[in-house]
Amino acid sequence: MLTLYYAKGSSALAPHILLEEVGAEYAVHEVPITKGAHNEPAYLEINPKARVPALMTPNGVITENPAILTYIAAIHPQAHMLPDTPFERAEADALCAYLCATAHVAFAHLLRGARWADSEEAHASMKAKVVNNLRDCAKLVETHHLKGPWAMGERYTFCDPYLFLMPRWMGKVGVDVSDYPKLAEHHNAMLHRPATLAVMAVHGI
Amino acid sequence: MLTLYYAKGSSALAPHILLEEVGAEYAVHEVPITKGAHNEPAYLEINPKARVPALMTPNGVITENPAILTYIAAIHPQAHMLPDTPFERAEADALCAYLCATAHVAFAHLLRGARWADSEEAHASMKAKVVNNLRDCAKLVETHHLKGPWAMGERYTFCDPYLFLMPRWMGKVGVDVSDYPKLAEHHNAMLHRPATLAVMAVHGI
Structure with a gap:
C-alpha cells in the first residue's frame, strides 16, 4: 500500500495523477501547507524537508518528484509508464x-x-x-x-x-x-x- | 562512443568520474565557460541550455546530471552502478x-x-x-x-x-x-x- 502526502494544488498533483493512471492501490493524506502542517513534527517525521509530495511505501518514504514518479512507474510495469530504451x-x-x-x-x-x-x-x-x-x-x-x-x-x-x-x-x-x-x-x-x-x-x- | 562536454571544475566532474569508474569508452570536449564558450552557437547546438555537462551518445545528446549519470550506469550494467530494487x-x-x-x-x-x-x-x-x-x-x-x-x-x-x-x-x-x-x-x-x-x-x- 502506498500513501501520498499532498497539499491541494501543489506539485503533488503530478504523482497523484500518475497513481491514478497506473491504477495503483493508494491512500492520500492531506498536508495543508497554508496552515503550516508541513512544519509540524508529525510531518517532519515523514519528510524532514518540510515539502510535499512524499510517498510512504512498504519500504519507507520517498521524497522528490522525479524519484516518486519513476518509482510509481517502476512498481506498476503493466501500465508501461517507463520509456523502453x-x-x-x-x-x-x-x-x-x-x-x-x-x-x-x-x-x-x-x-x-x-x-x-x-x-x-x-x-x-x-x-x-x-x-x-x-x-x-x-x-x-x-x-x-x-x-x-x-x-x-x-x-x-x-x-x-x-x-x-x-x-x-x-x-x-x-x-x-x-x-x-x-x-x-x-x-x-x-x-x-x-x-x-x-x-x-x-x-x- | 560517448563524448562528455565539460568545463574544468564544474559539475561535469560527476559524470566524468562515473565514466572512469565504469570503464567507459569516451572522449571529452572542453567547454571553457570562463571564456563564454557555453554561449557560442556551436555549443548551443549541443546544449541549448548553455550549461555543462552534456553527453553526446550514439542516439543524441543527454543533458542534466541526474539523467546523464543514470544513463551511464544503465548502459554499463557490468559495473553494477544502479541499485538493485x-x-x-x-x-x-x-x-x-x-x-x-x-x-x-x-x-x-x-x-x-x-x-x-x-x-x-x-x-x-x-x-x-x-x-x-x-x-x-x-x-x-x-x-x-x-x-x-x-x-x-x-x-x-x-x-x-x-x-x-x-x-x-x-x-x-x-x-x-x-x-x-x-x-x-x-x-x-x-x-x-x-x-x-x-x-x-x-x-x-
Missing part, C-alpha cells in the same frame, strides 16, 4: 530534472524568495524576473523536451503528469500557454484524461 | 534530485544570482544566505540521504560522484565538511579512488 529513459529523466531544478525553481522565486534571500527588496527583484524566466523555460521545453503529443512522443509516460504542472506555474504569473503550441496541446490532452480530472477534483482545482 | 533506486534518484534542485541551486545563488534577479542588492542578499543554506543542505544529506560509507550503503553507485560535488560547493563559501562526519568520510573515500583522482587531474583541481 536507456536513451529514451534519459530523455524523460532530463525533462524531469529540468522541471525540478530549473522550471519549478524559477516559479518558486515568485513566492518562496525567502529560501534564497532575506531582504524584501531582493524578493521584489526576484518576483520581477519570474515571467521572463518561465517564458524561457516554456520555450526551451517546447523546443527541446516535448516531442508531442506526449513528452516522449506517441506514448504517455511518467513525465507527462509532471509536465502538466508547468502551464499551471506559467498561468499564475500571466504567461499564456497558448503562446507555446506544443505545450498547449499537451496541456489540453492532459485535461481530457479521466485520471487528471479525478485528481483535479480531489485538489479542488 | 525500485525502492533503493528511488532513494538514489531522490538524492540526485535534491543535489540538483536544492543543493546545487543553493550554491548557484552565490555567483549566478543574475539567473533569478536583476538588482545588485538582490545578488548581495542572495550571497549572504548561501552559507546557511548549504549548512542546511549538508545537515539534511548527512541525516537522511547518506547511509555511509557510500550514499546507498556498502556499495558505490551512480550517485556517489554527484554527492562528491557537495563538499566542493561548501568549501567555496567556507563551510567545513568536517562539521558533517558522514559527509567528510564520504568525501575522503571518494578522494582515495583512482577514478576520482584521474578526473581531478584532467580538471586541474
Whole structure:
C-alpha cells in the first residue's frame, strides 16, 4: 500500500495523477501547507524537508518528484509508464530534472524568495524576473523536451503528469500557454484524461 | 562512443568520474565557460541550455546530471552502478534530485544570482544566505540521504560522484565538511579512488 502526502494544488498533483493512471492501490493524506502542517513534527517525521509530495511505501518514504514518479512507474510495469530504451529513459529523466531544478525553481522565486534571500527588496527583484524566466523555460521545453503529443512522443509516460504542472506555474504569473503550441496541446490532452480530472477534483482545482 | 562536454571544475566532474569508474569508452570536449564558450552557437547546438555537462551518445545528446549519470550506469550494467530494487533506486534518484534542485541551486545563488534577479542588492542578499543554506543542505544529506560509507550503503553507485560535488560547493563559501562526519568520510573515500583522482587531474583541481 502506498500513501501520498499532498497539499491541494501543489506539485503533488503530478504523482497523484500518475497513481491514478497506473491504477495503483493508494491512500492520500492531506498536508495543508497554508496552515503550516508541513512544519509540524508529525510531518517532519515523514519528510524532514518540510515539502510535499512524499510517498510512504512498504519500504519507507520517498521524497522528490522525479524519484516518486519513476518509482510509481517502476512498481506498476503493466501500465508501461517507463520509456523502453536507456536513451529514451534519459530523455524523460532530463525533462524531469529540468522541471525540478530549473522550471519549478524559477516559479518558486515568485513566492518562496525567502529560501534564497532575506531582504524584501531582493524578493521584489526576484518576483520581477519570474515571467521572463518561465517564458524561457516554456520555450526551451517546447523546443527541446516535448516531442508531442506526449513528452516522449506517441506514448504517455511518467513525465507527462509532471509536465502538466508547468502551464499551471506559467498561468499564475500571466504567461499564456497558448503562446507555446506544443505545450498547449499537451496541456489540453492532459485535461481530457479521466485520471487528471479525478485528481483535479480531489485538489479542488 | 560517448563524448562528455565539460568545463574544468564544474559539475561535469560527476559524470566524468562515473565514466572512469565504469570503464567507459569516451572522449571529452572542453567547454571553457570562463571564456563564454557555453554561449557560442556551436555549443548551443549541443546544449541549448548553455550549461555543462552534456553527453553526446550514439542516439543524441543527454543533458542534466541526474539523467546523464543514470544513463551511464544503465548502459554499463557490468559495473553494477544502479541499485538493485525500485525502492533503493528511488532513494538514489531522490538524492540526485535534491543535489540538483536544492543543493546545487543553493550554491548557484552565490555567483549566478543574475539567473533569478536583476538588482545588485538582490545578488548581495542572495550571497549572504548561501552559507546557511548549504549548512542546511549538508545537515539534511548527512541525516537522511547518506547511509555511509557510500550514499546507498556498502556499495558505490551512480550517485556517489554527484554527492562528491557537495563538499566542493561548501568549501567555496567556507563551510567545513568536517562539521558533517558522514559527509567528510564520504568525501575522503571518494578522494582515495583512482577514478576520482584521474578526473581531478584532467580538471586541474
